[in-house]
Amino acid sequence: MSTRQDDNTPAISDELINAFIDRQLTAEDRQEILARIRTDKDLAGRICDLQQLKEMTQSAFDNIPQPAAQQNHNTPAFPRMAAAFALFTVGLLVGFGVMQLTKSDNQSTATFTSAHDSITKVLVHLTSADVDAGMNTLINLQQLLDSYTRKHQKVMVEVIANGDGIKLLDSKNVSIAKRIRELSAQHDNLTFAACKNTIDQMRINRGLVVNLIPQVKLIDSGVVEVIKRQNEGWTYIRG
Amino acid sequence: MVKKLLLMIALLGICPAAIASHTEKIIYHLHNTNPNSYLRTISNLENMKKGMPDHQFRITILFQGKSLQLLNPALHPAALNKRFLKLVQSGIKLETSRDNYQTYAHKDQLLVTPALVPNVFDRIIELQRQGYRYITP
Numbered sequence: 001m002s003t004r005q006d007d008n009t010p011a012i013s014d015e016l017i018n019a020f021i022d023r024q025l026t027a028e029d030r031q032e033i034l035a036r037i038r039t040d041k042d043l044a045g046r047i048c049d050l051q052q053l054k055e056m057t058q059s060a061f062d063n064i065p066q067p068a069a070q071q072n073h074n075t076p077a078f079p080r081m082a083a084a085f086a087l088f089t090v091g092l093l094v095g096f097g098v099m100q101l102t103k104s105d106n107q108s109t110a111t112f113t114s115a116h117d118s119i120t121k122v123l124v125h126l127t128s129a130d131v132d133a134g135m136n137t138l139i140n141l142q143q144l145l146d147s148y149t150r151k152h153q154k155v156m157v158e159v160i161a162n163g164d165g166i167k168l169l170d171s172k173n174v175s176i177a178k179r180i181r182e183l184s185a186q187h188d189n190l191t192f193a194a195c196k197n198t199i200d201q202m203r204i205n206r207g208l209v210v211n212l213i214p215q216v217k218l219i220d221s222g223v224v225e226v227i228k229r230q231n232e233g234w235t236y237i238r239g
Numbered sequence: 240m241v242k243k244l245l246l247m248i249a250l251l252g253i254c255p256a257a258i259a260s261h262t263e264k265i266i267y268h269l270h271n272t273n274p275n276s277y278l279r280t281i282s283n284l285e286n287m288k289k290g291m292p293d294h295q296f297r298i299t300i301l302f303q304g305k306s307l308q309l310l311n312p313a314l315h316p317a318a319l320n321k322r323f324l325k326l327v328q329s330g331i332k333l334e335t336s337r338d339n340y341q342t343y344a345h346k347d348q349l350l351v352t353p354a355l356v357p358n359v360f361d362r363i364i365e366l367q368r369q370g371y372r373y374i375t376p
Binding site: 120122124128130132133136137139140141143144147235236237238239 | 268270271303304305336338339357358359360361363364367368373375
């Protein structure tokens with residue numbers, strides 16, 4: 001698309017005119033076109049038409065509403081910072097929620113329940129006949145109970161014996177029996193229980209007769225009690 | 240630009256919690272002097288780390304009573320002690336009660352000196368409340 005004013009002057013294309021209007025020409029080219037405009041009315045008219053067309057197009061697009069994101073550029077910094085903080089908080093909460101959901105073990109939930117009740121419930125499971133280890137368990141229990149008493153916090157402790165742990169609760173273990181007697185007298189929140197199934201099997205299979213320490217109560221099944229207590233939210237410790 | 244910034248900030252909030260959700264917290268409670276318990280603990284911990292390479296771990300080994308003597312390197316082959324030290328160097332914590340330490344520890348014979356807590360049972364309760372899983376090897 002080019003025109004000629006006469007045969008001696010080179011044609012000026014629309015592209016060149018557009019570049020002139022958009023001020024994209026070099027100073028030299030621009031001067032040359034300006035010189036041609038003064039003598040070439042047709043060229044002046046074409047430039048005028050194109051200039052008008054560009055302005056009309058520009059004004060038409062100016063009436064289109066700006067997208068929300070662009071409008072936000074003009075809003076003050078504080079609301080944007082508040083939004084960022086709110087999103088950060090939401091992110092933290094969502095992340096924390098996900099973290100909690102991934103904890104699938106009953107223990108966490110159960111312990112939470114215990115804490116919510118504000119009573120700590122502890123199950124100590126005796127399965128070994130090792131007297132030294134048993135005595136150490138009783139010493140640790142004493143310290144635990146004393147510690148809770150000092151802190152004015154509530155605690156319930158149940159010691160459950162099955163398997164070889166039953167032998168620890170036999171009256172023949174004088175030192176253990178003495179310690180259990182003392183502990184039971186001092187703490188009414190402490191109980192001892194022995195598995196009847198184990199005692200029966202010891203008698204039937206091995207001819208062993210167990211005389212339980214008087215402070216020890218008899219329960220049908222040690223293992224069932226251990227499962228039941230854990231389901232109820234008791235903290236499990238192997239003694 | 241602002242949208243991207245807000246998204247990044249929100250992700251910053253989510254990421255630490257997401258990472259924390261992959262942290263396994265475990266208590267190993269040792270309460271006897273059986274060397275097999277020591278061996279089982281080491282093997283379990285090594286297997287666990289191999290089996291869950293994308294997990295982070297917070298592990299505490301609690302020594303109750305005479306089990307503290309398991310930290311005497313003379314009781315175990317050198318290779319086993321080396322494996323145990325490697326685990327400790329990876330961040331596993333060792334703890335015992337002050338009473339246990341005073342009663343059972345021969346200080347110059349311990350492979351690693353454990354941190355001291357007032358009471359082992361109290362510590363187990365506290366850690367289980369914090370979401371630690373309880374294992375007796």
